Amino acid sequence: MFGMDSLLIGTIIPFLFVLTVVVFVHEMGHYLVGRWCGIGVQAFSVGFGPEIFGFNDRHGTRWKLSAIPLGGYVKFLGDMSVTSSPDSEATQKLTEAERKHAFHTQPVWKRAATVFAGPLFNFLLTIAVFAVMFSVYGRFVSDPMVAEVRAESPAALAGFEPGDRFISVDGTPVETFSDVQRLVSGRAGDPITFVMERNGAEIILNATPEIMEQQDALGNTVKVGVIGVINNEALGQPRQVTYSPAGALVEAVSETGHIIMRTGEFLQRFVVGREDKCQLGGPVKIADMAGKAAKLGFEWVVQLVALLSVGIGFLNLLPIPPLDGGHLVFYGVEAVMRRPLSERMMDIAYRAGMFLVLAFMGFVFWNDLFGC
Template sequence: MEIITGTGSVLVGTILPFLIVLTVVVFFHELGHFLVARWCGIRVLVFSIGFGPELFGRVDRHGTRWKVSAIPLGGFVKFYGDEGAASTPDRDAVAAMNASERSVSFPAKPLWQRAAVVAAGPLANFVLAIAIFTLFFSIYGKQMVSARVDTVQPQSAAAAAGFEPGDRIVEIDGQSIESFADVQRMVSVNAGLPLDVVVERDGTRRDLVVTPELRTIEDRFGNEQRLGILGIGRSTKPSDVIVKTYLPHTAFAAAVEETWDVLERTVDYVGGVIAGRNPADQLGGPIRVAHISGQVASLGVMQLINLIAVLSISIGLINLVPIPLLDGGHLAFYAIEAVRGRPLSERVMDLSYRVGFALVLSLMIFVTWNDITTLSFFGAAKP
């Protein structure tokens, strides 16, 4: 009964923000493929947001079908000479083409052009994130809280390492620390690993070694996360709150750095999952994205746009993983082709795509199961 009576609020509060976030991210990803393909003289047959049956669309003057499809969990650009939406070459069709047709087909293009078209999708995701961060930093600046320790929890990792209230953290594992958020970024993905920390205390620098503990914490929405924790509290003094302003060119540099930080944290976390240091329950799929989109949308439009930037980075990174069907898989095939001087055989390619499909499907099932078992969706209580 709660689900039925709450349908309207779920639609507006969760589904709509989810569709906005995912559509923007997917559109820019596919736009990257599309623009570079056009630049290389490749004929684009279809530009689709979503998969499955077409909901609506139109054909432009170049013959490209722009459409929105029923399943909003991705998108694709189909080129002339492709067998399907995954850009698998239709070699029989290419062999039967005349010279004019081959000149605008994707499989017949030089290796570097095919690689550029494929790489343009993830690159567009990173460019989108950098553009959003640049705009935010130019207009609003960046609010930071000093990496000064206000409190140390008893019997915590920080207490055992010798942290004291008033310490200012200036370096972790050789990386300069500018704010308390920098500390959180470094610590959260390094649970169980010793970190070399330099703190400033009474005007002198001291070296400490601390091993973050893996703990479960709750955010403002009640979502649980398992992260590395030191057991320190940040300063609440107004003098330790800094708003850093940027000129356009420095905002761009800061945006590139912010994008790199998000990439680095994501890679560190996934690496920790593979190594067994980090729990895999934080890996999420479409349900989690929808859940988070609704929560972030409740905070305001600016926060939702910021989520678009972060998700865009994640989508770009995921697509660079060298799994067949993903952009990274295509780039891996092109690298092999460059070394061998010829593409892999049709049999090997077909087998690779089957394996890639199985891997992607398995990952989708895994993250969806994670979402179902760890999130409170449609107002349901967490298990």
Template sequence: MEFLSGSAGFLTGYILPFLIVLTLIVFVHEMGHYLAGRWSGIGITAFSVGFGPELFGFTDRHGTRWKLSAIPLGGYVKFLGDEDAASTPDYDALAALPETERKRTFLGAALWKRAVTVAAGPIANFVLAIAIFAVMFSIYGRQIADPVVAEVRAGSAAEAAGVRPGDLLVALDGHPVATFDDVRRYVSVRPEIEILVTISRNGETRDLPMVPERTEMTDQFGNKMELGIIGIVTNQEAGNFRVVEYGPVEAVGQGVIQSWHIVTGTFDYLANLVTGRMKADQLGGPIRVAQASGQMATLGVAALLQLAAVLSVSIGLLNLMPVPVLDGGHLMFYAVEAIRGRPVGPGAQEIAFRIGMALVLMLMVFATWNDISMLLG
């Protein structure tokens, strides 16, 4: 009975929130492809959430099979003329179609229509994230604090540079900062990289160079991560903690800004990965996402939705990478086609898709290995 109880707890605590978050993100991504395809006049034969055998579904009046499939780790839209879920063209089937039907296939569509249809998936992910953040800001507002130093940690980079309690941080590397979160966000992704901190003290500004220390931090759930810190702290008195409320339009603007922060933070992390300033073990896969989903679920629906927004941006960004089999890979081929005036040959595309699939599988294996190592460690 203990085993059954533990299994039920794992299912409801981790797997269920993970599936809710993943299904939302996948559905919105594929709906982007679907809506753009329909708008472009491209025939669509299937819309699936999940891969593998169909669990249940129905066929609409346009001939599209809507279905939920057995393996809930993705999804796809299959266009007329596709051989499989990866949108590999079925050249034999295309040759057998009459001219009127061939124009309704994905391959037979104009180049710009194909590009719009492919790009619509990642764009839908960004729109989802912006919408979630906008709703959260509209309902709850945003807690902010002024970038005023209340305490300087002993032995820190800030102490060595001459930062004092009461100093107001006004810019980092020339970029203005308005809140303490702006400072934390900028510094955390720059471990061991010299930054120029501009402070205001007694009405005078000073530029203080310092190098954030790479430090292992532990969050409230015990998850460890490496971040850059300079050793400053604020508090209620110095930072004037307050909640800023936003109207609908302002909330959307804040949603765009928040989503953009995730994009830039991702690129900063990748740059640190390449230069060796951060470890690759922070790159997680489905196990870590499931764990994070369960942890956020304990904090409430709002926290889980915000995780969904972060993951939606990440998945949209990943899909735009110029790797064959990903949306960005297809867009890369379309760019080549636009320059050459003719599409890349089927043989070259097949080779590229095989290489792309190998790269994606390697990334998945590596991320899953990191997840397993995290659980065992």
């Protein structure tokens, strides 16, 4: 029961660690910026449901750990629920002093800043993790060279030849073979224009990546787009690149940006049915990945925290109530109209948004347990 291969030590504890760190950082973003804006905080919870334990600080905020470890919330003064929905009746019952610190009586910019801070802190956590990793370990890179072209692959049909060097992929300059893989892997079925260097001259080739199943670093089967070219040690000249602290930070920001863009591209393709539904998973899949990462070492768990954090931050910015992005849409409309939407319109939007969120949660749970 307590061995490294046990369910408790090998999977549940790494899962709780990963999820708790990501949720805590997200909610801490809301909390810190909200407090900076002078907004009162009634509760800060990691998890939902019944409280396991907690305490009150000197500002009257209840800090607590709750029974269902699948999220968390910050409940501001005047909120109707943990989704920060306004409660006009509760607001009217507040004292004059409390109204000055209630969330929904604040200027729209303070509310928007407080809401945006959650995803922002998720992105900052990812950047911080990557910056440390690049500072400590650097990264391995290889030149963007073609050493071999797989027969009858998209690259072979497009005319790629051994010795070609990638210059750009759909207008994006590339410096390493990993850059090429990153730009191609999420574009299965999309025609891509490649600028190549061959015998000192630039040529243009067009290829459409095909789907191929591969194993990622944690042993998961993933489907990615490939064109069928292979790099090797002789042409790629693999080497380790080291970074100064400033250089590592710049590289971390760039890497986080690439992940955000790739996530956006994936969701766009998923909505129109061009991505495999099994690439989406919920808590069960996250727990499985956390267990696999823990077996490889603590640094792998930390990297999983970074990847999950940027994903949570991105998803929370989707313009769907009650997600943070839905609130930001409301605040944008309020800023333009100089008045908030009617409570009826907001109630309809919250109900529709909650239905979408619950449907998505049900979908990933089904994927976890039965669908894939």
